Amino acid sequence: MRSVVQRVVRGSVKVEGKLISEIGPGLVVLLGVGRGDTGRDAVYLADKIAHLRLFEDNEGKMNLSVKDTGGCILAVSQFTLYGDCRKGRRPGFSDASPPDEARNLYNIFVDELGKLGLEVATGCFREHMTVEIINDGPVTLLLDSKKNI
Secondary structure, three states: OEEEEEEEEEEEEEEOOEEEEEEOOEEEEEEEOEOOOOHHHHHHHHHHHHHOOOEEOOOOOEEEOHHHHOOEEEEEEOHHHHOEOOOOOOOEOOOEOOHHHHHHHHHHHHHHHHHOOOEEEEOOOOOOOEEEEEEEEEEEEEEEHHHOO
8 A cells, every 4th residue: 555645734625626625734645555455554554644743843843743733634545656657658557456445445544544533534536536735844755555564
């Protein structure tokens, strides 16, 4: 499972011009589910992201997590994180999980964040979305559960 984690001032998701979700200060997480990912990957990433120290303390050091700050998370499914661009000009997505499996693991990820006490907003799975991300810092990290478990 892969994610792009961005510290944000705000973030939102629209579908067909209609606002679906929005958050204020917190994290936008673009989440890709790969073939062979399991619930263990989802739980690992949820815990890791909830506790990453990406927010500044009173001394200006990144020592606080989104949990510590009371921030929110906007979780957006993003199968294109598994795009393979090594051959040709069009990415291949054969490493992305099939939609039904991906939806299940995405939901596990979102549920785990909620169990950790975080307010979580979501995008719309398998919909064309307009995602607004107002990055703060900018702070952007790439996480891959297969490189850490």
